[in-house]
Amino acid sequence: MRRARRISGCGLVALSAVFLASAAGGAEAAPSVAFLAHQAVYDLSLKTSRGNASVSNARGRILYNFAGSACEGYTTEFRQVSQLDTGENKTTVSDLRSTSWEDGEGKSYRFKIETRMNDADTTSIDGMAERDGKTIRVKLKKPKAKTFTIEGAVFPTEQVRLIIEAAREGKSLLELVVYDGSDDGEKVYNTLTVIGQPIPGTKMPAKPDAASTNEKFKSQTRWPVTVSYYDRATKSNSGEQTPAYAMSFELYEDGVSRALSLDYNDFVIAGAMDKIDIKETKPCK
Numbered sequence: 001m002r003r004a005r006r007i008s009g010c011g012l013v014a015l016s017a018v019f020l021a022s023a024a025g026g027a028e029a030a031p032s033v034a035f036l037a038h039q040a041v042y043d044l045s046l047k048t049s050r051g052n053a054s055v056s057n058a059r060g061r062i063l064y065n066f067a068g069s070a071c072e073g074y075t076t077e078f079r080q081v082s083q084l085d086t087g088e089n090k091t092t093v094s095d096l097r098s099t100s101w102e103d104g105e106g107k108s109y110r111f112k113i114e115t116r117m118n119d120a121d122t123t124s125i126d127g128m129a130e131r132d133g134k135t136i137r138v139k140l141k142k143p144k145a146k147t148f149t150i151e152g153a154v155f156p157t158e159q160v161r162l163i164i165e166a167a168r169e170g171k172s173l174l175e176l177v178v179y180d181g182s183d184d185g186e187k188v189y190n191t192l193t194v195i196g197q198p199i200p201g202t203k204m205p206a207k208p209d210a211a212s213t214n215e216k217f218k219s220q221t222r223w224p225v226t227v228s229y230y231d232r233a234t235k236s237n238s239g240e241q242t243p244a245y246a247m248s249f250e251l252y253e254d255g256v257s258r259a260l261s262l263d264y265n266d267f268v269i270a271g272a273m274d275k276i277d278i279k280e281t282k283p284c285k
Contacts, residue, residue: 033161035074036254037067037279040210044082047261047270055267057085062271066255070104071284074157082269093118100181106158107131111181125185129155140185150188153177160255167195167223167251177232188232189244196224199250209273211258216278222252 046058060082068074077099084092100111113125127140129150136150154162154176166174174193201218211217228243248261260271 033164034254035066035068035157035160035281036252036256037281038256039063039065039277039279040256040273041275042260042271043274044080045270045272046267048268050266050268054086055084056087058267058269059083061274067279067281068101068104069281069284072282073104073108074102076100076102076156100156102155102157106155106161109155109179109181113181125181125183127181127185129179129181136179138179138185143184146186148186150177150179153179153188156180160251163193163195163225163251164253164255167198167225168253171195178229190230190232191227192230192243193225193227196226198223201252205250205259207259207272209258210276211252211256211273214276217252217256220253222250222258225249225251 040063042062042064044058044060044062046055049055060080063077063079065077066074078097080094080096082094084094086092095116096114098111098113100109102109107130109129111125111127114122115124116122124142125140126142127138129136129138131137134152136153138146138148138150140146156178159176159178162176163174172195174191174195176191176193178189178191198221201220201222205212226246226248228246230241231244234241234244242265245265246263248259248263249257250259251257256276258273260269262269262271
């Protein structure tokens with residue numbers, strides 16, 4: 001999985017990780033990961049509630065659809081509907097939808113994101129981004145027309161390719177700047193990623209799911225990954241910045257993710273894969 005929005009509507013979580021390299025170097029490298037076209041469904045539930053957090057329960061689903069190839073580019077369709085119970089009979093329902101297309105070399109990115117919280121009006125983000133060397137030029141149509149530049153960032157599918165390459169090389173600590181069009185379309189994140197030891201596909205997890213019980217994935221290595229996201233615009237006086245959020249997951253060699261854990265500091269949401277449908281990918285000519 002490439003992306004998922006924060007359950008509370010506070011921003012976009014990239015369900016991916018990144019490789020310690022310059023954006024230009026990553027974009028110019030030939031694609032080395034054969035991504036699997038697939039549709040997956042994840043069931044969401046409350047894993048942990050910390051401190052004075054008022055969240056007493058959480059439930060929902062993620063529908064994630066990924067298709068494309070290095071020659072055609074990659075298309076992602078995503079929807080997350082979730083409900084948080086916050087005590088005193090108060091409930092927050094969020095409905096997030098996004099579609100995106102990313103060039104196979106990580107040079108171009110188009111995105112549309114819609115968010116609705118309870119009965120409020122839907123908020124929309126619509127834009128595109130183009131890379132020229134290390135500079136990304138973003139043009140937004142919504143929520144307001146604006147053009148700006150970002151230095152040294154990567155897009156979501158490129159993140160996944162880079163972390164898989166890093167994992168194969170035995171790397172464990174990674175950093176990169178990430179742009180995915182989240183929040184108001186102007187948010188940029190610094191990320192810190194930790195990759196654990198490889199897990200053979202034949203080793204069943206404590207809680208099997210649709211991926212771990214599928215014969216296709218038993219021949220693949222997977223890695224436990226934790227990614228922390230830091231708002232690039234936020235400065236810390238102490239030198240130690242608290243991440244806006246963090247997430248953990250197991251990542252297969254073909255880009256499929258299982259066993260999601262979304263940490264929003266006050267509470268943690270678990271995402272268990274309920275179903276996966278594998279699709280055919282047209283080979284590059």
